[in-house]
Amino acid sequence: LxxxxxxxxxxxxxxxxxxxxxxxxxxxxxxxxxxxxxxxxxxxxxxxxxxxxxxxxxxxxxxxxxxxxxxxxxxxxxxxxxxxxxxxxxKSWFRIGSLEILAHSGELDLLRRLLDFIIQEHFPSIAMNDSNRYLEFFSTVVSETANLIALWMSVGFAHGVCNTDNFSLLSITLDYGPFGFMDSYDPNFVPNTSDDERRYKIGNQANVGLFNLSKLLQALKPLLDPRQKQLASQILEGYGEHYYSRFTELFKTKLGLLGENENDNYLIAFLLKVSLL
Known part of the structure; x- marks a missing residue:
């Protein structure tokens, strides 16, 4: 920097x-x-x-x-x-790993100061005198991370190395290394030639996002009281709903589907399955 x-x-x-x-x-x-x-x-x-x-x-x-x-x-x-x-x-180069390392080493005062700096600089909708500010911060990161990965999927983008050090706290795409775009639909597409276990295959990006957010929650827990920890766990459980809602919205736009129909999700899943043939 x-x-x-x-x-x-x-x-x-x-x-x-x-x-x-x-x-x-x-x-x-x-x-x-x-x-x-x-x-x-x-x-x-x-x-x-x-x-x-x-x-x-x-x-x-x-x-x-x-x-x-x-x-x-x-x-x-x-x-x-x-x-x-x-x-x-x-806008910021802070990542989930930036908080993880402080929590892991027990530097809780520094963790709190860094979090307050990030919130004050980049999350203006969160009041600094709000006792639930870390909870609000976590909620925002969860929903925006779900949105980002849904956007990746909408253009067939595979990041390649989705570890916590490469996941932005502002939910922006960082660190373009062994990334790739699918030429044709394949949920097992892996652009990273060293990813032998296909951990970061394109079809697993949403799950890896959830894993990384669970690591963020683990880093935040020393700063949360018991009630806030319970609420944070509930927020994390809502990640899947955020993701699939945004994913569906983006693919409906691609297909020109207007309004709401209970068969929309079925149609999208069917077309993706047919694309494998």
Whole structure:
């Protein structure tokens, strides 16, 4: 993260460089990015924006003179590639994992301070003096995450690595790595060649979203009282209803279905099943 920029429309954007080198969070990596994946992220993030899907944006792409060594298919075949740096923009880069790590290490005061900062900066509808603000925050993230994944499904987008570190607290699409778009309908479509168990296949994205939200709830629980914990569990149980409601709405629009009909869900499921033939 290199800074915050407010544009002429009053929109606040956090600027981040991808591929600029090692950071305190690079672990054993070199912090570099290759041109191939950088071009993919640049193009796809802009495409997703114009498809109406919440996403990070790409402001620029610079090709480096330095070479980067990568094993593209994780098969032991390391080769030299051109390096690149992408300037990425997002309203926030905080992820579910940002809260998980603090809860796991028992840094509850820091967890509370970070949550309050996120709510104050990015959730203006939630009052900071509301004792239920963390509950309201969780409810919003649950519904917006369901909406985001339904939007992914509506365009056949598979993220590829749907772990908690790649799930935004603002429910925007982050970290375009081994993503892909289906050419034809296949619920088992997996763009990530290293995902041997198909955990992140496109047909499982909604379930993985639920799993990640359960991890968010686990991170929030130390800050909730018993009543709030019970209510939060009920909110999480409503995730499926949020998702399928939005999924149905989007696919009805694609099919030109007007009004409400009890057979709408059946028709959508039938057409998707026929698409497999």
């Amino acid at each position: 290199i800074g915050v920029y407010t544009n002429r429309h009053g929109e606040r954007w956090e600027l981040q460089l991808k591929g600029s080198g090692k950071t305190p969070y690079s672990r054993n990596g070199d912090g570099r990015a290759v041109l191939r994946s950088s071009v993919r992220e640049f193009l796809c993030s802009e495409a997703m924006h114009y498809l109406g899907i919440p996403t990070s944006r790409a402001a620029s792409l610079v090709v480096s003179d330095d070479d980067v060594w990568r094993d593209q298919f994780y098969n032991g075949n390391i080769k030299k590639e051109r390096g690149a740096i992408v300037l990425r923009l997002a």
